[in-house]
Each structure stands twice: as C-alpha cells, then as structure tokens.
Amino acid sequence: MSVAGTSTAPEGRDARRTPAPPHAGAGPGVDPDQLPDGLVVADEHGRVTCFNAAAARITAIRSADVLGQPLEKALPLEDLEGRRWWQLTDPYGGLAIRVRQPERNLLLPGGREVLVSARYVRAEPLGPVRCVVVSLRDTEARRRTERSHAELIATVAHELRSPLTSVKGFTATLLAKWERFTDDQKRLMLETVDADADRVTRLIAELLDISRIDSGRLEVRRQPVDIGAAVSRHIQAYVAAGQRADRFLLRIEQPLPALWADPDKIDQVLSNLIENAVRHGEGTVTIDVTPSASPREGEETGTSVTVSDEGPGIPEESMNRVFTRFWRGSKRGGTGLGLYIVKGIVEVHGGTITVGRASGGGAEFRFTLPVSAPAYLA
Numbered sequence: 275m276s277v278a279g280t281s282t283a284p285e286g287r288d289a290r291r292t293p294a295p296p297h298a299g300a301g302p303g304v305d306p307d308q309l310p311d312g313l314v315v316a317d318e319h320g321r322v323t324c325f326n327a328a329a330a331r332i333t334a335i336r337s338a339d340v341l342g343q344p345l346e347k348a349l350p351l352e353d354l355e356g357r358r359w360w361q362l363t364d365p366y367g368g369l370a371i372r373v374r375q376p377e378r379n380l381l382l383p384g385g386r387e388v389l390v391s392a393r394y395v396r397a398e399p400l401g402p403v404r405c406v407v408v409s410l411r412d413t414e415a416r417r418r419t420e421r422s423h424a425e426l427i428a429t430v431a432h433e434l435r436s437p438l439t440s441v442k443g444f445t446a447t448l449l450a451k452w453e454r455f456t457d458d459q460k461r462l463m464l465e466t467v468d469a470d471a472d473r474v475t476r477l478i479a480e481l482l483d484i485s486r487i488d489s490g491r492l493e494v495r496r497q498p499v500d501i502g503a504a505v506s507r508h509i510q511a512y513v514a515a516g517q518r519a520d521r522f523l524l525r526i527e528q529p530l531p532a533l534w535a536d537p538d539k540i541d542q543v544l545s546n547l548i549e550n551a552v553r554h555g556e557g558t559v560t561i562d563v564t565p566s567a568s569p570r571e572g573e574e575t576g577t578s579v580t581v582s583d584e585g586p587g588i589p590e591e592s593m594n595r596v597f598t599r600f601w602r603g604s605k606r607g608g609t610g611l612g613l614y615i616v617k618g619i620v621e622v623h624g625g626t627i628t629v630g631r632a633s634g635g636g637a638e639f640r641f642t643l644p645v646s647a648p649a650y651l652a
Contacts, residue, residue: 306324306326306327307326307327307328309326309328310328311328311409311410311411312326312328312329312330312331312332312333312388312408312409312410312411313325313326313328313329313407313408313409313410314326314329314345314348314349314407314408314410315405315406315407315408316345316405316406316408317404317405318366318402318403318404318405320344320345320346320366320406321342321343321344321345322340322341322342322343322344322345322348323341323342323405324341325337325340325341325348328410329410332388332410332411332412333349333382333386333388333410334386335348345360345406345408346358346360346361349382349408350382350383351380351381351382351388351390352380352381353378353380353381354379354380354381359380359390363375363392365392365394365403365406366402366403366406370396370400370401371400372394373393373394373396374391374392374393374394375390375391375392375393376391377389377390377391377409377411378390378391379413387413388410388411388412388413389410389411389412389413389416390408390409390410390411391408391409392406392407392408392409393406393407393408393409394406395407422599425599426481426484426599429610429611430477430481433477434474434477436470437470437471437473437474438470438474440466440467440470441467441470441471441474444463444464444466444467445467447463448460448463448464480611480612480615483615483618483619484599484611484614484615484618487614487615487618487619487622492618492619492622493622494535494536494539494622494623495536496534496535496536497534497535497536497537498532498533498534499533499534499535499537499540500533501530501533501540501563501577501579502524502526502530502563504537504540504541504544505524505544505548505561505563505579506524508541508544508545508548509522509524509548509561512548512552517552520558521552521557521558521559522558522559522560522561523558523559523560523561524561524563525560525561525562525563526562526563526564527562527563527564527565529565530563530564530565530577531565531575531576531577531645532645533577533643533645534645535623535643536623539619539623540619540643542615542616542619543616543619543620543641544579546612546613546615546616547579547581547616547639547641548561548581549612550581550612550613550637550639551581551582551583551636551637551639554583554585554637555583555584555585555636555637556583556584556585556586556636557583557584557585557634557636558583558584558634559581559582559583560580560581560582560583560632560634561579561580561581562578562579562580562582563577563578563579564577564578564580565577565578566578566642567642568642568644568645569624569625569626569642569643569644570624570644573644573645575645576625576642576643576644576645577642577643577645578640578641578642578643579640579641579642580638580639580640581638581639581640582632582633582634582636582637582638582639583632583634583636583637584632584634584635584636585635585636585637586635586636587631587632587635587636587637588629588631588637593629593630596613596629597613597614597616597617597627597629598614599611599614601613601614616641620641620643623643623644624643624644625641625642625643625644626641626642627639627640627641627642628640628641
C-alpha cells in the first residue's frame, strides 16, 4: 500500500506535505484524510510523516503541530496505569520478530481515551523498522455498546426480580402453612406461581433471541405458513381470554402467494404486534393480509401484514426509535425489547418492517416477507 500524500492540518492543507514511506497508507490514490479512522505514520527515524484529519479530530491535536516531530512526543500515549506506552513497546529497538501491537485502550494527556493499534513495517523479516503505522479510533461507539449492555443487564435484573420474588414468596408460604389453606387458596397461589414462571421463561427467550440477533446467529426453518390462519389463531386466543370479538377486524386479500417461513418466529412477530395494538392502542384492531411486491431482489411477490389501531398513535419524534432496544410506547409495563426482536426476525427472513400512523389515527405496523423457498431448496 502507499499513500497519495500526507495530511497537514485541515485548516492549512497546502501548507506542508511530506512524502509518506512505502506501505504506510490506505492504497494508491487514496487521500489519508478520507479515511474514517485516525492514521499516524512515523518513518525509520521515528519522525511523524502522516497525521490525517481523523487523527487530528480524535486527538484534538493539529496536524501541523506534529508533522516532523518524534512519534513519542506527537502522541504521548499512556496506558491505564500511567505508564508511557512508547517506552513499554519500544517499536524501533524492541524484538525484531514483532510486527504489530493489538488494539487497546490508551490515554492522551488530559485523560482523553482512544483505541490504538500499531503495525511495524520492515523491509525484510527481522530487519529494522522502516515505518510505524498507528491506527486511532474514538471510544464513543464502544462506550455506547457497553452502556447498552449495562442497560440490558439492569432491565433483565429488574424484570426477573418481581416474578421470582412472587414465586419464592408463594412457594415458601405453601410449604410452611400448607394445611392452613383451602383448596381454592392453594389453587390461586399455584396459578400465580405458574403465571410468574411463564413470565420468566418469556424473558429468558427474549434474551436468547437478542443474543442470536446481535451475533447474526438467528436461524429460520422455513415451512409453508398460512399467514391468515395464523392471525386468526391469535385473535381467537384474545377473544377466549376476554377481549370482545368485535374489537378485531381481519381482512385477507386473496389470492395470497405461497409463503415459506419459520412458523414459530412468525407467530412471535404476530403475537407482539397484536399485543401492542391491544395493550397500547384503542378502538378496533385491524389486521390486513395482502399480496405485495417482494422486498427481496429477484422475487416478484411477497406477503404483507399490517396491524393498526385507533389509539393516540406514536409521536412523530419517536418513530425512528420504535425498533431500538428498551423503547416503550407507554408506561404500561414490558421490557421494551419486543419490537427490537420483531425487527430482527423479519429481517432474518429477508423482509422489511415499518411503522407509521394509521388512517384511524393510531399506530400502524407493516411487515413484508418474501415468498422464499424451503430450506432444502434455498
């Protein structure tokens, strides 16, 4: 690799340019200032020959102030224990077999934290170092990920505490005072324990789904799915649980294309969207199942399902956060993970999902799945 030119300060690009050493940059004709990560290159004498715009932004150091300076002075890095990093690694005088330093968190003066990795370029194996190439990355993205993980742990701990406390309380009471309760009282306690155990099971299933989605390991086992019949089953379950039958309106446009999908995961999507409409919406919950253009290139037809209600809907400013972790449309409970999982399931099927405002004023969720094919033909 070679760099087309080295960077000076963004405010004085033409003021000073020093030829970069061979193999120091991103490729022929590529301006180092176009790179998304910070790039710092030092020659065989340890003098900085390249300090791109991203490096200047990440370190808050002007390129013009460090070009030609010793690398140790230009980037006075310390590890988290306060030790000088260049003295510890000694790239020019250290072991001749070393060719790189793996990425690690280091500190600049003032406590500014950066992710640093380095490459030692040698003209020949075991030969002297011709140049040191340093990559710098901001830590903000990693901090956001760490905060997200911390929030997930806190949410799970909070959601688990309530049902487990209930289970422990009722089982301890029954064991200690079994003879004092009537059969009806025992039944009520055991039904509560059973419901709380189901709640814990659902939460654990959500966590496993999130883990698989985040790692790209969520698998689908495609089978023929009658999406209209699946929606009907969910409506019947709500009616059996006490909802009014006239609260639901199911409209199916025929003919629908044959759909190959994972029936369990599609049930999970339908359950979440219909439950959201019932719990957070008002009025009639309308489910439309229609043929549509496929979201997948190379396929002509797909199937769309639209779930809408007549409630207050979702504020416009919240539309872009609906499918993120921990988003809650109201204060009526829930972990805020359901729609994040729904989006992951739809997308692993090759589909798309959107949210908007229904004609009746409420929320409208619409997901579209490609026709696809069974796993043994895919």
